Amino acid sequence: MPAKTMDKRLFPRIRSKKPVVVKKLLPGGLEVTARTVELGLGGCSFVQDHFISPGTPVEVRIPLQRKTITARGKVVYAIPMKKLGHEIGVEFFAMSMSDLEQLQRYFGPEAKAFP
Numbered sequence: 001m002p003a004k005t006m007d008k009r010l011f012p013r014i015r016s017k018k019p020v021v022v023k024k025l026l027p028g029g030l031e032v033t034a035r036t037v038e039l040g041l042g043g044c045s046f047v048q049d050h051f052i053s054p055g056t057p058v059e060v061r062i063p064l065q066r067k068t069i070t071a072r073g074k075v076v077y078a079i080p081m082k083k084l085g086h087e088i089g090v091e092f093f094a095m096s097m098s099d100l101e102q103l104q105r106y107f108g109p110e111a112k113a114f115p
Contacts, residue, residue: 018062020046022088025057025072034088036062041103043073043091051078051086058090064106069099 016039023031034048044060052058056075061068072094079087095103 016044018064020044020063021061022046022048022052022090023059024052025059037087041092041100041107043076043089045087045089047081047085047087049085051080052088054078060090060092064102067099067102069095069102071095071099 016036018036018039020034020036021031022034023029030050032048032050034046037045037047039062044062046060052075054075054077057072058075059070059072061070071090071092073090073092075088076091077087077089079089081087
Protein backbone atom coordinates (compact mmCIF):
# COMPACT_ATOMS: atom_id res chain seq x y z
CA MET A 1 0.00 0.00 0.00
CA PRO A 2 1.53 3.37 -1.00
CA ALA A 3 2.37 5.82 1.76
CA LYS A 4 0.01 8.76 2.08
CA THR A 5 1.47 12.18 1.54
CA MET A 6 0.03 15.41 2.80
CA ASP A 7 0.11 18.67 0.91
CA LYS A 8 1.73 21.09 3.35
CA ARG A 9 0.27 24.16 1.66
CA LEU A 10 -2.22 26.10 3.73
CA PHE A 11 -3.63 28.05 0.79
CA PRO A 12 -4.88 27.09 -2.67
CA ARG A 13 -2.61 27.79 -5.63
CA ILE A 14 -3.33 28.19 -9.29
CA ARG A 15 -1.14 27.82 -12.36
CA SER A 16 -0.29 31.31 -13.52
CA LYS A 17 2.10 32.86 -16.01
CA LYS A 18 2.24 36.47 -14.90
CA PRO A 19 5.23 38.78 -15.19
CA VAL A 20 6.63 39.70 -11.77
CA VAL A 21 9.37 41.94 -10.43
CA VAL A 22 11.41 40.37 -7.65
CA LYS A 23 13.81 42.32 -5.44
CA LYS A 24 16.16 40.88 -2.84
CA LEU A 25 15.67 42.76 0.43
CA LEU A 26 19.37 42.84 1.24
CA PRO A 27 21.95 45.63 0.88
CA GLY A 28 22.58 46.06 -2.86
CA GLY A 29 19.54 43.86 -3.51
CA LEU A 30 19.24 42.69 -7.08
CA GLU A 31 15.92 43.42 -8.84
CA VAL A 32 14.92 41.07 -11.67
CA THR A 33 11.89 40.28 -13.78
CA ALA A 34 10.51 36.77 -13.85
CA ARG A 35 7.37 34.83 -14.79
CA THR A 36 5.20 33.04 -12.24
CA VAL A 37 4.56 29.31 -12.39
CA GLU A 38 2.02 29.22 -9.56
CA LEU A 39 0.30 31.87 -7.50
CA GLY A 40 -1.41 31.47 -4.13
CA LEU A 41 -2.68 33.49 -1.21
CA GLY A 42 0.35 32.45 0.82
CA GLY A 43 3.08 32.55 -1.82
CA CYS A 44 4.15 32.02 -5.39
CA SER A 45 6.74 30.30 -7.52
CA PHE A 46 8.50 31.80 -10.51
CA VAL A 47 11.21 31.02 -13.04
CA GLN A 48 14.20 33.28 -13.54
CA ASP A 49 17.85 33.15 -14.59
CA HIS A 50 19.40 34.10 -11.24
CA PHE A 51 19.71 31.77 -8.25
CA ILE A 52 18.28 33.11 -4.97
CA SER A 53 19.26 31.20 -1.83
CA PRO A 54 16.53 29.77 0.40
CA GLY A 55 15.94 32.07 3.37
CA THR A 56 16.59 35.24 1.35
CA PRO A 57 13.97 37.96 2.04
CA VAL A 58 12.37 39.31 -1.15
CA GLU A 59 9.71 41.72 -2.34
CA VAL A 60 7.48 40.51 -5.18
CA ARG A 61 5.32 42.81 -7.32
CA ILE A 62 2.57 41.01 -9.25
CA PRO A 63 0.14 42.65 -11.69
CA LEU A 64 -3.45 41.47 -11.08
CA GLN A 65 -6.25 42.80 -13.22
CA ARG A 66 -6.01 46.60 -12.83
CA LYS A 67 -3.67 46.74 -9.83
CA THR A 68 -0.16 45.58 -9.00
CA ILE A 69 0.11 43.98 -5.59
CA THR A 70 3.27 43.94 -3.49
CA ALA A 71 4.18 41.16 -1.07
CA ARG A 72 7.20 40.56 1.11
CA GLY A 73 8.32 37.03 1.67
CA LYS A 74 11.21 34.64 1.91
CA VAL A 75 12.59 32.15 -0.56
CA VAL A 76 11.73 28.63 0.59
CA TYR A 77 13.22 26.69 -2.34
CA ALA A 78 15.33 27.14 -5.47
CA ILE A 79 15.36 24.32 -8.01
CA PRO A 80 17.66 24.35 -11.07
CA MET A 81 15.67 23.89 -14.28
CA LYS A 82 16.86 21.53 -17.02
CA LYS A 83 16.59 24.07 -19.80
CA LEU A 84 17.10 27.48 -18.27
CA GLY A 85 17.26 29.24 -14.92
CA HIS A 86 15.75 28.28 -11.58
CA GLU A 87 12.29 27.77 -10.18
CA ILE A 88 12.09 29.85 -7.00
CA GLY A 89 9.40 29.35 -4.35
CA VAL A 90 8.44 32.24 -2.08
CA GLU A 91 6.30 32.20 1.05
CA PHE A 92 4.63 35.55 1.71
CA PHE A 93 4.90 37.00 5.21
CA ALA A 94 3.68 40.60 4.71
CA MET A 95 1.18 42.30 2.43
CA SER A 96 -1.13 45.29 2.81
CA MET A 97 -4.76 44.52 3.55
CA SER A 98 -5.86 46.07 0.25
CA ASP A 99 -3.37 43.90 -1.70
CA LEU A 100 -4.53 40.79 0.17
CA GLU A 101 -8.15 41.63 -0.66
CA GLN A 102 -7.21 42.11 -4.33
CA LEU A 103 -5.48 38.72 -4.35
CA GLN A 104 -8.52 37.10 -2.70
CA ARG A 105 -10.80 38.61 -5.37
CA TYR A 106 -8.49 37.18 -8.04
CA PHE A 107 -8.97 33.70 -6.54
CA GLY A 108 -12.73 34.04 -6.20
CA PRO A 109 -15.31 33.53 -3.46
CA GLU A 110 -13.88 30.23 -2.12
CA ALA A 111 -10.52 31.81 -1.29
CA LYS A 112 -9.80 32.41 2.37
CA ALA A 113 -6.72 34.24 3.56
CA PHE A 114 -6.57 32.37 6.85
CA PRO A 115 -7.45 28.67 7.16
